[in-house]
Amino acid sequence: MELITLILLVILNWGLASAKTCTNMTIPVKISARNGIFGDSIPQIGIEVTDFALDSTRQGHNYSQEILQGYKSVAGTYSLSLTHCNPDSGESKVLQILTHGIGFDKSYWDLPFKNYNYSYVSVAVDQYGYSTLAWDRLGIGASSHGDPLAEIQAPLEQAALAALTAQVRGRGRGRTKVVHVGHSFGSILSYALARDDPSASDGLVLQAWAMNGTFFPDFTFGANMIPVTDLTPAYPAGYFAAGNAAALHTTFLAPGQYDPDIVPYAYANGEPVSIGELLTVGGAGGGTSNFAGPVMVVTGDRDLIFCGGDCYATGDPALHTIMDTSKNFFPKAKNVNVTAAPGAGHALNLQYGHGVVYQQMNDFLVKNGLGAK
Ligand SMILES: *[C@@H]1O[C@H](CO)[C@@H](O)[C@H](O)[C@H]1NC(C)=O
Numbered sequence: 001m002e003l004i005t006l007i008l009l010v011i012l013n014w015g016l017a018s019a020k021t022c023t024n025m026t027i028p029v030k031i032s033a034r035n036g037i038f039g040d041s042i043p044q045i046g047i048e049v050t051d052f053a054l055d056s057t058r059q060g061h062n063y064s065q066e067i068l069q070g071y072k073s074v075a076g077t078y079s080l081s082l083t084h085c086n087p088d089s090g091e092s093k094v095l096q097i098l099t100h101g102i103g104f105d106k107s108y109w110d111l112p113f114k115n116y117n118y119s120y121v122s123v124a125v126d127q128y129g130y131s132t133l134a135w136d137r138l139g140i141g142a143s144s145h146g147d148p149l150a151e152i153q154a155p156l157e158q159a160a161l162a163a164l165t166a167q168v169r170g171r172g173r174g175r176t177k178v179v180h181v182g183h184s185f186g187s188i189l190s191y192a193l194a195r196d197d198p199s200a201s202d203g204l205v206l207q208a209w210a211m212n213g214t215f216f217p218d219f220t221f222g223a224n225m226i227p228v229t230d231l232t233p234a235y236p237a238g239y240f241a242a243g244n245a246a247a248l249h250t251t252f253l254a255p256g257q258y259d260p261d262i263v264p265y266a267y268a269n270g271e272p273v274s275i276g277e278l279l280t281v282g283g284a285g286g287g288t289s290n291f292a293g294p295v296m297v298v299t300g301d302r303d304l305i306f307c308g309g310d311c312y313a314t315g316d317p318a319l320h321t322i323m324d325t326s327k328n329f330f331p332k333a334k335n336v337n338v339t340a341a342p343g344a345g346h347a348l349n350l351q352y353g354h355g356v357v358y359q360q361m362n363d364f365l366v367k368n369g370l371g372a373k
């Protein structure tokens with residue numbers, strides 16, 4: 001055999017050995033949830049969206065509470081858009097369900113930017129041997145959109161995550177372990193899932209999260225929200241987009257931590273938030289969890305949304321970071337690991353530290369009995 005052929009074969013084999021296999025699919029879920037009924041009309045134009053931001057962020061007020069008129073059971077069949085990836089050895093015994101946050105879709109976990117250099121999925125699948133299932137949250141991306149006020153609220157999205165998890169567990173006939181990995185609002189939903197049904201998950205990795213809503217108005221203001229209908233006909237009025245690239249930068253990135261090209265990239269590929277999500281995000285993730293598995297919290301120490309830009313400024317000498325209160329909310333967890341990513345802002349997967357963070361996330365699972373190999 002000629003040397004060149006041999007080298008080619010070796011390269012090809014190596015390529016195959018490290019290449020994940022991904023499948024896109026859409027599945028129906030039949031779900032119901034107790035959503036809030038809010039006495040607010042849907043903002044249609046820019047000035048109404050700005051007024052909503054001003055109304056919903058006043059200190060000393062709980063706007064959601066003030067306009068809450070009651071609760072209503074919302075039920076229906078919705079479609080969810082998924083990307084399922086396996087290592088070349090086939091379906092792993094541990095599956096990670098990946099739930100993105102506000103401003104993104106499931107591509108947050110497998111960013112095409114710079115030839116997939118920032119891909120979380122590549123690390124989890126190719127290096128650690130996990131299978132992954134990333135979904136567009138209900139209401140976002142290629143999943144069903146809906147009434148942005150009455151339907152697309154945290155409780156119904158949590159029901160969608162629960163239904164997705166149940167389907168996956170059914171297919172695995174109990175053999176598959178399922179870990180929930182979230183970013184931001186995706187972490188809130190993952191937290192809520194395991195709080196309401198501790199047996200639904202075997203492990204939690206909550207990225208860009210803390211049990212602290214104090215700084216949420218920084219997000220609402222920083223995002224400089226505009227009607228998404230100003231940008232695209234893909235969503236109805238009542239979904240809001242970041243006003244410009246600077247707004248995305250403000251809420252998601254920290255100085256010195258990002259490739260300048262990622263700012264316009266993330267803006268061009270951004271996804272909106274629904275008014276119903278903004279009204280329910282605060283109430284969704286509270287309460288104490290009886291979850292008994294391992295929990296990792298990993299948040300950039302300059303996170304704007306959960307730490308106001310400095311996670312170490314706790315005002316309490318007994319509290320190292322704002323995330324450290326997490327331990328109080330998981331009294332039964334096997335291990336609660338709190339990691340502060342140095343210098344990083346909210347969107348960890350978009351910043352230079354992503355490689356270290358991905359390793360910490362997966363190493364944590366491996367060390368806590370949830371390794372794939
Ligand atoms: C899955 O969908 C994404 C986004 O639309 C696309 O970039 C990717 O190529 C698709 N993957 C497969 C295996 O079809």
Ligand SMILES: *[C@@H]1O[C@H](CO)[C@@H](O)[C@H](O)[C@H]1NC(C)=O
Pocket residue numbers: 116117
């Ligand atoms: C991504 O880019 C960094 C910096 O240029 C480089 O060190 C790293 O090897 C790249 N990773 C991948 C998976 O391409």
Ligand SMILES: *[C@@H]1O[C@H](CO)[C@@H](O)[C@H](O)[C@H]1NC(C)=O
Pocket residue numbers: 062064065068213282283284286
């Ligand atoms: C605001 O009110 C909602 C609805 O009653 C509740 O779920 C939420 O926890 C409250 N938020 C705060 C910060 O008290």
Ligand SMILES: *[C@@H]1O[C@H](CO)[C@@H](O)[C@H](O)[C@H]1NC(C)=O
Pocket residue numbers: 211212213214313314315322325
């Ligand atoms: C959130 O963090 C701020 C700043 O450290 C602190 O003042 C506040 O008490 C925290 N809130 C909760 C609920 O822990």
Ligand SMILES: *[C@@H]1O[C@H](CO)[C@@H](O)[C@H](O)[C@H]1NC(C)=O
Pocket residue numbers: 337338339359360361363364365367
């Ligand atoms: C948290 O987990 C990471 C990954 O396993 C590890 O490097 C780090 O030391 C842990 N932190 C603590 C405080 O145990």
